[in-house]
Amino acid sequence: MRLLGGGKGARDNRTHQVSGRHAHMGMSVTISAATAQDAEHILKLQYLCYQSEAELYGDYAIEPLTQSLDDLRAEIADGPALVARLGDEVVASVRGRVGEDGTARIAKLIVHPRMQGHGLGGRLLDAIEESFAREPAARRFRLFTGHRSEGNLRLYRSRGYVPVSREQIGPRLTVVTLEKEAASPAAFVTSA
Template sequence: MGMSVTISAAGAQDAEQILKLQYLCYQSEAELYGDYSIEPLTQTLDGLRAELSTGYALVARLGDEVVASVRGSVDASGTGRIGKLIVHPRMQGHGLGGRLLDAIEAHFAAELAAKRFRLFTGHRSESNLRLYLRHGYAAVGREPVSARLSLITLEKDAAAQEFAASA
């Protein structure tokens, strides 16, 4: 008998599992850019707990195991800032990242009146870029961080998410 993945709001009790998953998932990003000092790999448990207490996060569980997560917040201008979308390597390629992205967008639009969504990823993170473009995001900026890394900022209107949900 197989288990299905469930998505729910994350709580403080999930912080340790999220941090361990984050560390695992960002190893490939660090290798891609040759930089193991990136923030997702240096974030502390206390830092993550503080982030969870001020924003919103979702987790995907397979049984009791957190296998994916996403988090963010909505600012005063109505921009839903989405970050740290992570999926366990063994669970990638099955649509889980897209499900989490859709779920946090829906929450931000319905509960927090988000007007637009914004996220970023590294310029060499091709699978991330493909996912975001497939979900209606468009690149709106590029910021050099180092000689090896530029961050691509992507956005979409919340109305585009509502249209996709009703289609």
């Protein structure tokens, strides 16, 4: 099912039902376009989710922990941005943007700790890739993570991403950039 339509900034209110082991109390997780009203919930979830990364690298000044609500709202407006909800609760999110060079940069894929390990991160990653694939300029997907973030690296590799560069940011952190080529739009049409 399509999640977002059209070009930059277009929104589609349809949702994607996510069922299986991670549905709690008989409720389904739904994935849909994020709105400005979701910003505060996303920021709180982002703060919770990045605590483990900050601890892993010994740096609590990382951008996801210091981002302002206004900056987050701007990222949502520039879209695409997706949220996953369990009932009314935002339990996961991802955002991104297509650059002029045709690279779709995917950022801040977060899943509430109690919802991790059940495929929700992979489903969100697939959903944002699908939304980017309808952008005529999206030729490849790019994301990054820290070199010790094994769960992130495992997820990204399982979805076809390959490391393309490593950059030492500080004494404890090396950022690994991963990419994969975007599938042709026809591939999404035939699989829909």
